[in-house]
Amino acid sequence: MFTQTKSRVRTFLAAATLAIGAVAAATPALASGDVVHIERQKWSFSGAFGTYDKAQLQRGFKVYKEVCSACHGMGLVSFRNLVQSGGPEFSEAQVKALIKEAGYETLDGPNDQGEMFKRPSRLSDRLPSPFPNPEAARAANNGAYPPDFSMIAKARAVAGSYPGSFLVDGLTLYAEHGPDYIYNLITGYKDAPKGHECADGLNYNDKFLSGTCIAMAAPISDDQVTYEDGSKQTVDQYARDVSAFLNWAAEPKLNERKQIGFLTLLFLTVLAGLLYLTTRKLWSGIKH
């Protein structure tokens, strides 16, 4: 009787596994229309001990400032953040010089005449946006809105392309889907295959999440931005650096978070170990 039930349990479990397997297998087939394949990249800030590479963030900022900031704002980031630890860590003098050099201005006021006025930006100001409002941004970009960059790395995190991939991500602490996507997008421009041509003003890019035609033209080309630290001046390198920088913009506390996290988990592991030993000691000799 007992073994019979056991084998019945197994049969049912097998049937159930099969059922789930069938559902899972049906997934890509059914949803293949909108699966974008994103190549994963190596990031200095991935994993339990990863931290930002300061030099890379500085390069990424340079790309952002010289290229992307013509269209994309970064409204939640302040100049002072560029100085803070765990970021690009420019010196205060460097950021002040940069404000002067680039002529960054912030709208202030009203003054005692009741008028709004522009003044040079201060460290405490947010990075100014290229357009006064989304409508102006659209008007200048063929009706398409270049999204603000403060959160873009967290807002475009594409999950894996196979069912259950989130479990693998969880087990490997993988949380870099956002920068992966931006890198893939910037390096993903190519000629449209026959039959997939884009309408005027749109550009073929099969990494784009919302279709294969994107309103942004390939934003950057080789040697467009000059690197002073001798890094390669290629689209590939630019894309990597700006993606890392955008991840920092969205997750400015990552370094601190992982550092505190390690110490906290170390403490908790020791505590759990001691509690385990206490439990064992307490219960030894007690049948339960």
Added chain:
Amino acid sequence: MAGHSTYQPQNAIAKWLERRLPIISMMHGQAVAFPTPRNLNYFWTFGAIAMFMLITMILTGIVLVMHYTPHTSLAFNSVEHIMRDVNYGWLIRNLHQNGASLFFIAVYMHILRGLYFGSYKEPREVLWILGVLIFLLMMATAFMGYVLPWGQMSFWGATVITNLFSAFPIVGDPVVSWLWGGFSVDNPTLNRFFALHYLLPFMILGVVVLHIWALHVSGNGNPTGVEVKSEQDTLPFHPYYTIKDLFAVAVFFIFFLIFVFYMPMFFNHPDNNIEANPLVTPAHIVPEWYFLPFYAILRAVPDKLGGVLAMFGAIAVMFILPWLDTSKIRSMTYRPIAKVFFWLFVVACVALGYLGAAPAEGLYVVFSRIFMAIYFGYFVFLFVIGLVEKPKPLPNSITESVLS
């Protein structure tokens, strides 16, 4: 209530207090001397874990409110202000946000424990019903909390879910605009959700007190399902279970904090990092993972009202479960056939969770219907099988079972 206490006030102050409010001897009776079955396994630690999660949610929530602004034009940025500018704001927010998911994991384990070991049966029906009530309040709290950061999923999730009430004939539409406080999800909605999101956790706390009161009237169940018969079957709650529970809580918190520190966005939808925009509908509107099985049931039914009723029915059926299960045997360990169906039920819940995140089309809907049938079928099955099954022999007592 204080019946188990062996506490004798020692000093003058304690004696003075004891004659006026015997709170120390009551706590001693409830949390120290309380006789607890000696054979509880680790599935019995999820209650304590859920309690710690509730406290974590309340404490982090109160700190968040100190910096959060419940207004449609300010909410999103105020949460980002917490993440970027408030000292350790990122930590508090990540704890609260991931805490909601981990709280649900703990509570789901707690519920499954109850289903497997028949904790809902006589004499624990009221205890079980209070638990289902807590679960409902948690769902309401989490749903409204998710609206507060005012991201795209906050807004569209709120729109889809509140719209469900429009399925009811005649009263539907008025009820929906009453919930909204207007003609769409807007500032009045955000404000009332904020007020309720602050209120409900304290109501949960109140129901938890009743839940524990009911527990301490009937006593703990145990893996054999054979009730405590003599003092030999039990151990005092402290130190045996206080320490064991603390160990389990520590392990669970390690699991919890791995998300908080290394994958704070794991449970979150990327679109919720985009500020709510009533003019842009996201490609797929998905609720948080802990609602997915119910969401799948909602969409498995072709009729809107039918779907809403099935979804609420999936929870409502839990309230009457103590009377649906006709077997007197509590633990599935001694119910070989029922046990198989229990696991099938678990499989159906997981599969429905998976299907709830998939688009409602084609084969997905077919599978949703199959698993929904298994979900509800389980309760019908429990009714029938209890009348005909032949359980395995039960041990005479807890002590006998641990000695064998």
